[in-house]
Structure formats: structure tokens, C-alpha cells
Amino acid sequence: MVDAVSQPVRRPGALKRVLERFPFLPVLIIFVALLALNGLYQPRSVSLVGLTGLVKTYLALVLLAVAQTYVVYAGDIDLSAGAIVSLVNVVIVSVMAYLGDGTFSVLGAMVIGLLVGLACGIVNGVVVAVFRLQAIVATFATSIFFTGVALYVMPVAGTPAPATFWRTYGGRILEIPFVFWLAIVLAAILYMLARTRLAMQLLAVGDDAQGAYQSGLPVTAIRMRGYAMCGLFAALAAFCVTGDTASGDPLVGGAMTLNSVAAVVLGGTALAGGFGTVVGSVFGALSIGLISSVVYFIGVPSEWQNLARGAAILLALMAGVLVGRRMRS
Amino acid sequence: MSAVLDFAKRPLVVAMVLIVALLFVGNVLSPGFASSQQIMRLLIVAALLGIVAAGQNLVILGGREGIDLSVGGVVSLSAIVAGNLMSGSDAGIPLAILACVATGAFFGLLNGLGVTLLRIPPLVMTLGMLGVLQGLLVVIRQGIPSGRAAPALSQFVTQPLLFGLPGIIWLWIVIGIVMAFLLARTVYGHRIYAIGSNEQAAWMAGVPVRVIRVSLFVLSGVFAAIAGMCLLGYSGSSFANVGEQYMLPSIIAVVFGGTSLAGGKGAYTGTMAGAVMLTVLQSILTTVNIDESGRQMIFGATLLVLMLFYGRGRAMRA
């Protein structure tokens, strides 16, 4: 029998369409509001110096949030992202310590670091996509393993990174802080990555893995590539951590994992997969950074700062989820 | 034959066999590992994890990606609250119990309300709550000297109480019996499975889905708070973030016990075995003479191998 559907036509509202295209709008608003608050309480914090400091400190989290986004696209999660940061950090610091201070040494170490990150990502991809273990527990297990390897490479924190490395990271080129150049390069890379087949395929897998498979997409390989991307970006995050802290620490990234997940959610990406943007994650990570500085500048007593920060992040997460849903429906 | 195979495939049986095998391996590597005294110590540590995992188990059984990442924060907070209220005296115990349970219930309630009323994904809600709890720890520790456990509490956790078993083991056994009864023989238990298995069908059959889901998070908070108090008794005094070590292991214990992370399937008896298994494994690794890095690598790799025994995801091509 013919189905003369009697449902009213749902014409998507203009706002909904804008939000479908730019799902990071809510976090952008949060980001601007936080920036304004910062400027209000401490005008210097929005000066060039203040912003340089913010980017320098939080570029690592930004990159890790981007890393996390690629796996979350497909409905997966990577709880080992922070451990990969630690591992790459100690590996490159050790390599540079071995090869000495020099451009060749730094570049060589970075290539090795990227390979290590990629390898970790592939390991995660294998256990989650090929062995079909639950992502949340399997990547927790690999995080323990990666931490073990990091401890093997460098049992105690403290080996310094060569001066070339952190001086460059903290320095300026053509009067513009190096980290801003990095940010520009990152923006270009993210723009290009968003136009690749992988981004669309990951999102399609996150939407409906079975449907994607039945459409002829190589779902297992796509999820693996998502984890590989995550490993690579985690390695990039480790470079920033190394530039910022100027030393090796086998546990440095551990605390960053959950923040990267929070940044992704804050950026409007659905943890269930299929929907989101890396731009949102970038601003999500920066917002987490700004929350910390607002809490500081607003004059919260030092022992209350963690609580204020935690509560503000929780509220921002809740607001992000609610606003995103309200505006989309 | 197939009945035997089915039996051998049950998660509880798998966990039991693995526990015995691990004890055997431990005893070979370090003679005396499986002595009764050592096993008692292991069980005390396992009980702490097992009590946290009880709440985690309930939340996961309730489905809709149920998970509680804030348990570690509640454990730490409860240990500090209890320590500060007792400050080494038995007189403070009743008040401490009350305060801890109330604290756990309160944060569980917040989680539950966020998940049900505002429909925040549990992972996000409890992750955010973890941040709040960690902040609160700093505030509470500030100014007040770190509290100490009441002697009676320490005795309850570490010294034999009845038939040579310490009180905490008895507590764990009671919790195990209550949980088994709750899940198998009460309407509440059947409703937990129903919402975890098919929330829509449960709702259509008149199950108060939201109320039950909130109650699961409250119970999770309460169990974590109880574990926090016991942890204080075990270690004597509270220190920073003692609970963090329970966050993900409590989930792993549940998974090793055969509960599906998708909800609606599993039972607490398996989780208890999972907690013991995890504890024995960790204990073996601390006993044998290798450095921390090797220990972590072996632990991580072993967890992965063990996970292969449990609910792997469905293949795309059936």
C-alpha cells in the first residue's frame, strides 16, 4: 500500500543549517566570552605577550584535542593519547640528548617522534578495529603499556631538551612569535585534512558503522587510519610539550588525556561519532586554557582555583551539549 | 559436551580459572605468594576495588553508555572527609559514615540528574564531575590537617574479625549477596536489566526509567564513598587523590566480570572475580623483580590479552 506520509514537512531552520555547517559556533561564543572576561580582569592577558603565553602553553592540548577528534569522529575514543605524548616526549628528548644539540639532531628526533606516535596509533587501531575490543578499556590498557615503554626509555624525569629546540619554540621569527607561525601552519594542515576523503569516511563510520560497511567502505581500515592520525597529532602535541617544558618526563602527558576528551566535547563533536569539527576542538582546548587563566585573574583564592576551574569546565561542557542540541533540533 | 563448553565460556568461570592460574604463576615466581596470609592481603585490596566496581557495575548495567568516571574522585573525597571527621578517634565513626554516604549520594545524584534530565552523555557528565571533585579535594585539604583513621576502622579493614577474615571481607561478601539478590530477585533489579537492554521497551512497559537511572548513579556514589572510608582504614591516613587508581580499573573489573559495556547483561559475582583477578595480577607484578617500566608493559599487554577472552564487538560481516 502506498504510504501517503502525513507528517508535516520539517524544513530545517536557518539556524540549524548554519549549525550543521559550523557546529563549533557555541564554543566560539564561549571562547570569545572567556577572552573578553580575561581582558576585563587583566587587560595584559589579551596583549600579544599574554596571548603568546596562552598559545605556547595550550598548543599541546590543542593538538591533542585535534588528535582525539579524529577517533571520536568514528565513534571511538583514545584514552592513551596522553601516554603517547609522554612516550614521544621522552623519546625525542633522549634522541636529541644522544645526537647532541643541532638542527640535524632536532629534525631527526622529530621524525623518530612522529614514527613513534604513528606506531602507537597503529597499535591502538589494531586492538580496537581489528580485534574489536571496547575502545575505552582497550586504549586504557595500551596507555599503561605506552607508559611502561616511556618509563623504560627514561626512568626519571629531568633530562633537559637541547636549547635549540625550546629556544626556537619560545622564540620569534620576523618579530612574530614562533608559536603563531605554528598555529598558522596547523590551521593550513587542518583545512587540508578536512577536505580529504578520510575525514568524510570517518564521520560516515561514526554515523552508522554497519551502513558504511554495507556501502562498501573499508570500515576497519578507516578506523585504523583514525587512530593513526591520532597518534601522529599526539606526537605533534608532544613536540609542543617538549618546547614548553624543555625537558623529558615519562608521565607528562597522563593528565592531558581527559582534558582532550573534554575539549572535543566542548567543541561540539558528538562522542557517539558522526558529527563534529576539528575547529571546535581547537577552540574547546583554548577555552579550557582560558578558563584556567580567568579563574586566576578573577582573583579566586589559590586553594579554590581548582574547584572553580572544574566547576566552570563542567558547566561549559553541559552548556555545550545543551546549546548544541537545542540549536540543532 | 556443549553444556561443558557453555559452562567453560561463562565469564565467572573464566575469571576463576585465571585467578587460580595467576596464583599458581605467582607462587612459582615468588614462593609464598599464594600463602593464606598473602591471599588475605590480596582479598582486602581486591575488596576495595570490588566495592567501587559494584557501583560502576550498576551504572554500566543500566545502559545508554552508562559509565562513571567520577568514582575515583568520590573515593578520595570520602577518604578525606572521613579522616577529618574521625581524626583518629572511634567516636567520630558514626558521623563519618553518615557524612561519607551523604557525600557519595550527593555527587551521584548530580551525575544522575545531569544524565537524565539534561541528557548529558554519562562519560561527559562524570568526567566533568571528576574535575569538580578534584578541585574540592584541594579546598578541603587546605587548612585542616590531614585526618587519620579511627583505630576501630583500621582494625575492621586489616585485622581478622570473624573466622579469621577481616571485617572488610565480610562487608564485601554481604555486598555481593545483596547485589546478587537485588539483581536477580527484585523488581528493581529486573528493571535495571530492562532499561539497560531496551530502554524504549522498558518505558513502554511502565518502568520509571529516569528514576532508576538516577538511583544507579546515586548508588555508584555511595559505593565509592564506602570504599573511600575503607581505603582510609587500610592506609591509616588520607592523602591526595588516593582514589584515582580506581577510576579505570573499576571499569576493567566489571568488563572482566562479563558485564557488557553496552548494558543489560552481566552480574556482580563476575565483577567480584574480575576485581580479584586484577588485584592478583597487579600483585604478581609488584612481587617479581623487574623495574616499573617492565611491570607496566607486562600489565598493559596482559590486560589486552585477557580482554580478548571477553565480549569482542560484532563482526561487520555476519
Add this chain to the structure above:
Amino acid sequence: MSKLKISGVTKVYGATAALSHGDLEVDAGEVHVLIGSNGSGKSTLCKIVAGSVKPDSGTVVLDGKEVVIPGPQGAKALGIGIFYQELSLAGHRTVEENICLPDLPMRGPFVDRTALSERAARYIALFDGVTGDGFAPDVTVDALRPDQRQLVEIMKALATEASVLIFDEPTSALDRAQAERFFDILRRLKGDGRAMIFISHRMDEIFAIGDRVTVLRDGRTIGTMRIDETEPQAVVRMMVGDEPALAAEAAPTPIVDATAKTTDVALSVRGFSGQGFSNVDFEARKGEILGFGGLHGQGQSAVLRALFGALPVSAGNVELSGNAHAPSSPRAAIRAGLAYVSGDRGRDGVIQGRPILENVTPIHYLRDRLFLARPSALREKAKPAMDALNTRFAGFSHPIGSLSGGNQQKIVIARWLIDRPGVLLLDDPTKGIDLSAKADLFSLIRRLASEGLAILLYSSEDAELLSNADRILVFNGGSVTRELTGETRTRFNLYEAAYEAV
């Protein structure tokens, strides 16, 4: 030589054989219809050809060469495209992205958006004028109506340009104009020499578009006939086999027994409006089976669900035995004595993976305000309800998944019978269950009515409605447009009222 030849294909899931012997031969340039009742193995057979289900045995010969289909990707490479009944779309992707998703046009390392739009536009243009409001290449699929999504899945299948195309119930949500357009396309593809497999439940469609028909029953291929050498009755006979025809249909039309019926009104509905229905008025008396008829999706289901508190109500008065009833939630409705059985048992009924006992008791828990679940007492309570429906099951502790679809539905219905409700709402309760289960269900419904229950029955099968309902309200465009009673309850009147323009 056949384009595609499948022989002796089998697929077993656990204890149930989805396909015990599948044979099929399709020629280039033909539309080959596959027909069979629910669960006869049609979809399984299609999915095996499309690579998404792995057969246990059997051979597939393509262009005279035996092939092994390694998966959907491999099937695509072999030139096999498929429309999935359950659709394979990514909800957050746009229409054009979905159409091209299996094979994205690339320029260097990047997706070529221009080529993507152009390619998608070619397939969207095929349905120009019938896609309906709100359909656009850059709209996300989850913003579309069911019929529009189905069109996207069709376009996606067509975009594979495969030489073998499989369509598994592609027209179930389409309106007439859309379906006609689709058939035009099929005819053109036939001219191009494509081999097509087409599944539909509608005889008129099958005879309009098909060249040959293959009938499946209980997982076996029964036979193949040329469409122009057969007739619908012959096809139905092959589908049904030796099983008796629907018992209820064979039974004489229910006689309105004045003595058994009371005039007590059990349910009275006035000005009832909500999403998908408006201004619905009716009364249901105790002992009466009140049928809801008409085309799919004219508000019948929505009214039943709204009465049960599962859908929001915007206006109207409902009285249960004279007492006002505000349907706020299923929980409240159950307490007020309403019962609701959904045809979508997988979504609304069955608690998967749990024992039969837990599946049959939830209503009893609520109505008796129980706290403890004592299995022995519960088994005793549930047994009569299960027996009333001739439910066949091994034991209460077995998982519900071990039962057939029909028996699962019986369990879901039995949960309402432990404590007798006042009004029973049946929302297409026989969807996807076998004939004997249907017969058991309808004989029970008649008995319940004679015991004084008021029953509201919506069925998508008109025969069921005509032979079981005492009175039929025909729904059209969300309102009741005709009431058929006594002698006027004929198929002709039902169709006339259902198809007339509102």
C-alpha cells in the same frame, strides 16, 4: 547464459536457518522479482549477493564464472550494487555526500566537491519533481522524511552504475508518483542490459515491473515463473504452500451478539489532536473490537500511541469508563488500565537478551506494586497468559531471543494479560509474525472481547481488519473520514475511503 546464478546458498544463525536452500538466476536486461513472506530469506539472499552476509555454503556464478564475494567492497568491484531495506545512509552527511560516499571523486589528495555535486546532481535529477519539499543536495539526510531517505538510498544504489542491481523493498515508503518514476528508471536500465533483483510485497508493482518471479518460503527457493505466464493467486499459493489460510479469514465474519455486548462505553475520545492526527472522535464499547483502517501512516498508530501516553497530545478529552484520562506517560496509562502492543516488537516490546520470565512480568510488577520477584510465584501467574496464546517455549529462564518472532510477540502480548486491562490497544500487532501465530492471536482477541474488554485494532493488512473488527474507522490524513459498520465493512468501501482525497 545468466548474468547471475546463485545455487544452493545457505546461511544459519545459531539454531535458526535464515536460508536453507537459495537458488536464483537473473538475466541481463530483466527485472527479477523475489517474493516470500517475512522471514522467508529474501533479504539474506540479497545480502549474500551484495557481500554483507557471508554464506555457509553454495555458489555464486557471475558472467559464467564462479566468484567468491569477499565483502561489500568486493561486491562493488564485481559490479553489484544494492538498495538496503534498512538503508545504509549516514544521517549527518548531506544528500549528495551520501550518494557518492561509496566512491568519492578525488582530485589529488582531496575530495573533489565540484565533481561530487555534479555526479550527485545527475542522480537527483532522475527524480526531479517528485522528491518533495525540503529535499536539496546539501540537506543532511536526518532532516529528510522517510520517503525522501528511501529516494536517497535508491540514488546511492543507482550511482554505483553496477551491472547487477538489487533493490530490497525500495518502494515501501514511496508515494505513487515516486514509485512510478522509479519504475520508469528501472525500465530504462532494463533497456541498458542491467540485471535487476526487485523485492516488494505489492502484487500490483510486481506484475507491473517484473519479468520473472522467484518465490521463497521458509528459507528455500520454491520456484521461478515468467510474470506474463502467471497470475497473483498462483504466486500467493506458492508463497503460502500447504499451510492453511489465515484462520481468522476462514472464520465467518463475527456476528454482533447483542446479549454478550454491553452498551457501556469503555473509552471515549473527543477532539483528540497531536503530531500526525487531529480532531479524532470515537467511542469504544466494552466487548467491541474497533478497527482502525486506511493507508499506512494516516494517524492510526499515532492515535494509539498518544492514548497510551507515548506521544504528546495537544488537545482533546479522553474518558476511560467515564473517568477523565490524561495520557501523560505509559506508566500512568498502564495504571489506568490501558494496554498497548506495538507491531515493532524489537523497538517497543522485547527486552533483548533477558529471560522470558523478565519479559512477561514488567506490567505485573507495576500493577501489583511488587518489590520482590519470586520466580516460582511469577511463573504460576504468567503460565495461564502464555497458554491462552498457545505460546511454545522451553522454559521461563530461557532468553527471549531463543524464540521465533511470532512466539516473542506472544510473550510481549502475554505480559498484558496477567492482570486484565480495561482497554487493549493493538498497533499492527501481527507485523512480521507467522500465520499460525496470527490465528492464535486473533482467536484470543475475540475471546477477550467477549469477556468484556474493549479492543482497538490497527492492522496494515486489510484482510485482518475486515475479518476481525466489529466496526472500522477509516483514517485519512490524520482524521477519521469514514466509519464502516455491519454490512458496509467491505474491502471496496475501505479502499474507497482510504484512497479518496481529503
